Amino acid sequence: MIASDPSKVTAICFDRIHIPGQNTLAVAQKNGAYAFLPTVLNEFDSPKIISEVKTSGLRGRGGAGFPTGMKWSFVPRNTGKPTYLLCNADEGEPGTFKDRDIMRFDPHLLIEGMIMSGFALGVRDAYIYIRGEFLHEANVLDAAVKEAYEANLLGQRILGSSFSMNLTVHRGAGAYICGEETALIESLEGRAGRPRFKPPFPAVEGFYRSPTVVNNVETLCTIPAILAHGGEWHSKIGVPNSAGMKIFSVSGNVNKAGNYEVPMGTPLRVLVEQYCGGLQHGDVPKVIIPGGSSTPWLGAEHYDIPLAYDEVHKAGSMLGSGAVIILDETADPIALTRRLAHFYAHESCGQCTPCREGTGWLERVMLRLEAGQCNEQDLVVLKEASQHMAGRTICALADGAAAPILSLLKMFPDAVRSYLAENKA
Amino acid sequence: MNTAVDTTQMGKVEFSPLQLEAIRLLIARYPQPLSALLPVLHMAQEHFGYLPMNVQQLVADTLNISLMQVREVVTFYTMFREHETGKYRLEVCTNAGCMLNGAYELLDHMCDTLGIKVGETTADGLFTITEVECAGACGGAPVVQVNNIYHEKVSAGDMDTLITEVRGKKLGGAA
Ligand SMILES: Cc1cc2nc3c(=O)[nH]c(=O)nc-3n(C[C@H](O)[C@H](O)[C@H](O)COP(=O)(O)O)c2cc1C
Ligand code: SF4
Ligand code: FES
Numbered sequence: 323m324i325a326s327d328p329s330k331v332t333a334i335c336f337d338r339i340h341i342p343g344q345n346t347l348a349v350a351q352k353n354g355a356y357a358f359l360p361t362v363l364n365e366f367d368s369p370k371i372i373s374e375v376k377t378s379g380l381r382g383r384g385g386a387g388f389p390t391g392m393k394w395s396f397v398p399r400n401t402g403k404p405t406y407l408l409c410n411a412d413e414g415e416p417g418t419f420k421d422r423d424i425m426r427f428d429p430h431l432l433i434e435g436m437i438m439s440g441f442a443l444g445v446r447d448a449y450i451y452i453r454g455e456f457l458h459e460a461n462v463l464d465a466a467v468k469e470a471y472e473a474n475l476l477g478q479r480i481l482g483s484s485f486s487m488n489l490t491v492h493r494g495a496g497a498y499i500c501g502e503e504t505a506l507i508e509s510l511e512g513r514a515g516r517p518r519f520k521p522p523f524p525a526v527e528g529f530y531r532s533p534t535v536v537n538n539v540e541t542l543c544t545i546p547a548i549l550a551h552g553g554e555w556h557s558k559i560g561v562p563n564s565a566g567m568k569i570f571s572v573s574g575n576v577n578k579a580g581n582y583e584v585p586m587g588t589p590l591r592v593l594v595e596q597y598c599g600g601l602q603h604g605d606v607p608k609v610i611i612p613g614g615s616s617t618p619w620l621g622a623e624h625y626d627i628p629l630a631y632d633e634v635h636k637a638g639s640m641l642g643s644g645a646v647i648i649l650d651e652t653a654d655p656i657a658l659t660r661r662l663a664h665f666y667a668h669e670s671c672g673q674c675t676p677c678r679e680g681t682g683w684l685e686r687v688m689l690r691l692e693a694g695q696c697n698e699q700d701l702v703v704l705k706e707a708s709q710h711m712a713g714r715t716i717c718a719l720a721d722g723a724a725a726p727i728l729s730l731l732k733m734f735p736d737a738v739r740s741y742l743a744e745n746k747a
Numbered sequence: 748m749n750t751a752v753d754t755t756q757m758g759k760v761e762f763s764p765l766q767l768e769a770i771r772l773l774i775a776r777y778p779q780p781l782s783a784l785l786p787v788l789h790m791a792q793e794h795f796g797y798l799p800m801n802v803q804q805l806v807a808d809t810l811n812i813s814l815m816q817v818r819e820v821v822t823f824y825t826m827f828r829e830h831e832t833g834k835y836r837l838e839v840c841t842n843a844g845c846m847l848n849g850a851y852e853l854l855d856h857m858c859d860t861l862g863i864k865v866g867e868t869t870a871d872g873l874f875t876i877t878e879v880e881c882a883g884a885c886g887g888a889p890v891v892q893v894n895n896i897y898h899e900k901v902s903a904g905d906m907d908t909l910i911t912e913v914r915g916k917k918l919g920g921a922a
Contacts, residue, residue: 404778413883414880414881414883415881416842416843416844416880416881416885417843417844417881417885418881418883418885419883419884419885419886421883422883422884447776447778453883454785454789454824454826455826455882455883455892455895456883457895457896458896458897488776490776490777492782492785492786493785493786493789494785494824495785495788495789495820495824495825495826495827496824496825496826496827497823497824497825498880509785510782511779511781511782512779512781512782512783512784512785512816512820513781513784513816513819513820514819514820514823514824515823515824529778530778530779532778571885571886572886573843573844573847573885573886573888574843574844574847574848574885575847575848579844579848579885579886579887579888580886581886611843615842615843615881645885647843647844647847647885649847653847657846658843658846658847661841661842661843661846662842662843665842665880665881668880669880
């Protein structure tokens with residue numbers, strides 16, 4: 323049960339995740355799933371829901387942190403075209419693995435969140451775009467969707483109301499870029515996932531050029547609690563400008579890697595020491611990657627940083643999807659950077675020259691650096707190529723590719739120099 | 748899973764009436780039929796084992812689109828395979844969380860054990876090893892997917908056991 327006193331809330335998205343059998347409708351309903359849905363469908367209307375979501379302070383959990391209520395209010399009404407709701411379950415950012423747990427353990431929470439969101443947006447057809455590798459999770463979702471249709475929670479005139487909505491689970495096929503919302507749309511239309519220029523934004527021209535809302539799994543799963551307890555209630559959880567609970571996926575050199583849902587603003591040290599069983603080696607991390615592999619690195623001096631949007635931004639990075647990757651004293655930041663450079667070169671969709679060429683360059687130079695074949699001039703290339711990529715492309719993948727390189731050069735200049743050819747001979 | 752079907756690049760292949768009905772239902776879920784391309788490719792790959800040219804042509808004909816449209820998609824997404832692989836695909840994640848928890852050591856051990864390099868298939872056609880990007884399960888690092896099934900916190904011993912069991916089965920042993 324989610325506490326109605328905001329100071330006592332211990333979980334929102336993970337509230338029922340540990341209950342055995344929670345993936346079945348019977349167990350989910352026994353534990354409160356869909357309990358508030360009739361009230362929403364019969365007593366709420368679109369303006370009221372959007373206003374509650376705005377008041378809640380909920381910001382998108384997929385990475386960009388855009389205010390959800392505001393995004394919803396950009397959707398034009400009465401265009402004569404259908405409005406689509408797409409759930410982004412692509413979960414490809416290295417370090418992120420939270421949506422998977424929601425989907426495999428509590429799929430009905432996502433379905434309920436999508437029905438309520440779809441109702442607010444006047445949606446007739448909604449889709450869950452799930453990464454292709456999550457076959458098990460897609461099967462769990464499919465089974466839950468089937469049960470929901472049979473119980474008239476989906477389909478025609480849901481629970482006797484005037485609202486009808488279809489929901490389809492759609493598998494991707496192994497392409498990180500399809501997590502970017504416009505690439506996701508291209509992919510869902512049956513094409514290669516190449517991001518589109520923005521504007522127009524999907525809210526105005528998205529799936530088949532119709533108004534489309536793309537939201538992350540965790541974002542949508544927060545909606546039922548917000549509507550049941552009120553936007554005001556949600557806004558009091560966490561810290562100013564970062565309302566609510568957040569699932570942090572912690573990986574790397576910690577003893578108990580995993581997903582932990584904590585109030586926004588929880589200090590990183592608390593997350594690592596109280597939840598993750600501390601570091602594998604040493605007392606402080608060598609590198610903190612706070613929001614997934616695409617976010618700039620922080621050093622040990624930020625070990626006490628409150629995990630909230632503004633605080634992490636002030637420190638020079640981003641909260642992103644809440645994927646915290648920890649490197650301890652035994653880790654080699656150069657090897658990690660080389661591995662990430664490979665990732666971005668492999669995943670670039672190739673349509674912008676700075677990204678296609680730049681990510682390839684970065685990987686090749688990193689490979690040579692690691693092999694002790696670089697000179698000072700190569701370091702300049704590394705830095706300049708990274709700086710030239712960021713902000714000059716259609717999507718943010720290029721910025722993400724530059725982040726680890728620039729972080730490495732800034733935080734570990736001596737270690738990098740020790741790899742240069744003249745020091746390796 | 749891999750039903751015995753003629754999948755030579757030239758041979759004629761077909762969907763069964765049941766599969767065609769499933770495809771018709773799939774198409775109906777989307778505003779336009781092209782959206783069904785990824786699901787139909789998944790279905791075809793599941794059935795035929797991989798996606799040689801004749802299967803891609805079949806998908807194009809079934810959805811009434813050009814072979815080029817199918818090729819573009821098949822080559823863009825890493826999960827679509829144009830070539831036959833071993834019966835067991837061992838896909839080792841070596842991205843950040845896994846790398847920091849011994850994924851490369853595990854990968855090297857597997858390559859040594861099977862006597863192949865990353866991307867290769869064992870001579871008996873049983874195993875293919877590939878290196879993949881973050882599987883979205885970093886809490887369970889290192890992660891190995893075996894034919895789409897996730898194995899987490901995998902040790903070298905776990906992989907040895909799996910390999911021995913598979914080989915035992917092949918020789919008719921009681922694995
Ligand atoms: C390269 C790239 C990859 C992304 N991958 C994901 C992803 O896997 N899941 C996700 O929810 N958002 C991802 N995003 C962010 C989406 O574009 C989009 O902002 C998000 O789905 C919006 O949902 P939200 O407002 O609920 O966070 C990615 C963005 C970029 C640039
Ligand atoms: S930045 Fe890279 S991934 Fe993004 S659209 Fe351009 S080429 Fe594609
Ligand atoms: S890094 Fe291996 S699953 Fe994410």
